[in-house]
Amino acid sequence: MIFLDNLINGLSLGSIYAIIALGYTMVYGIAKMLNFAHGDVIMIGAYVAFCGLQYWGLPPVLAIAVSMIACTVLGVTIEGLAYRPLRQAASLAVLITAIGMSYLLQNTALMIWGANPKSFPTTFINSVSIRLGRLNISIATLITIFANIVIMVSLTLFTAKTKMGKAMRCVSEDRGAAELMGINVNRTISVTFAIGSALAAIAGVLLCSSYPILQPTTGSMPGIKAFTAAVFGGIGSIPGAMLGGVLLGVIEIFGKAYISTELGDAIVFAVLIVVLLVKPTGLLGRPIREKV
Secondary structure (H helix, E strand, C coil), rough: CCHHHHHHHHHHHHHHHHHHHHHHHHHHHCCCCCCCCCCHHHHHHHHHHHHHHHHHCCCCHHHHHHHHHHHHHHHHHHHHHHHHHHCCCCCHHHHHHHHHHHHHHHHHHHHCCCCCCCCCCCCHHHCCEEEECCCCEHHHHHHHHHHHHHHHHHHHHHHHHHHHHHHHHHHHHCHHHHHCCCCCHHHHHHHHHHHHHHHHHHHHHHHHHHEEEEECCCCCCHHHHHHHHHHHCCCHHHHHHHHHHHHHHHHHHHHHHCCCCCCCHHHHHHHHHHHHHCCCCCCCCCCCCCCC
């Protein structure tokens, strides 16, 4: 029974990592950049939802919707102001800008909400559980796992079937050729950031529903682990982001339960190193051929 408890907790945590990793993998797959401020967008989304629940008296669904809208606007603004002017710049300049944006968001949250940790409000999501025999499963866990599956399937269908999704795939394959075919590259990348940031808001709410302590650094470690999950699964691959996130969550929970609580994070990154030594493109990644 303890094994099943740990497995379910691992699937829940891994689903959160997967939702965050989907934002990373979409931005990298299309814009070919690593948005290290993504974890802090998660934190902003959680704070907006916190304000909606605690101060504005919004029902949970509406608070999540407001959080998604706020993060969408934030993501598009960050892309337009910080990343778009560097579209032709060296990758190192974009990386430094992303790190700077991360610290800017953290310090902005520090000024607005303060340094003291806040307890995320208790709602139906994190207060009700279902008992199956001796197994006790919270509603938050079920919603998190279900949301991960729905989001992954929706994104896969979106990129495969819709006009904008096909434009994203074209930009990912060859940006220059996409421009020649009449695709608005800037708008396509902005939509990608909008989708990734909306997913960050959902992940922030789910994360704080399961781990209800909220502070300006809340998104830092989950963001790093989700990036690790995206690389683990094969960055640029939507199913890979889901697989990597779920496996990473399960490995972390089992590592803490059966090996060492203190070494749980180290075990996660050690497994990543081993996988990349064996398969450098990740579990579902594909090798990229450079044109010469």
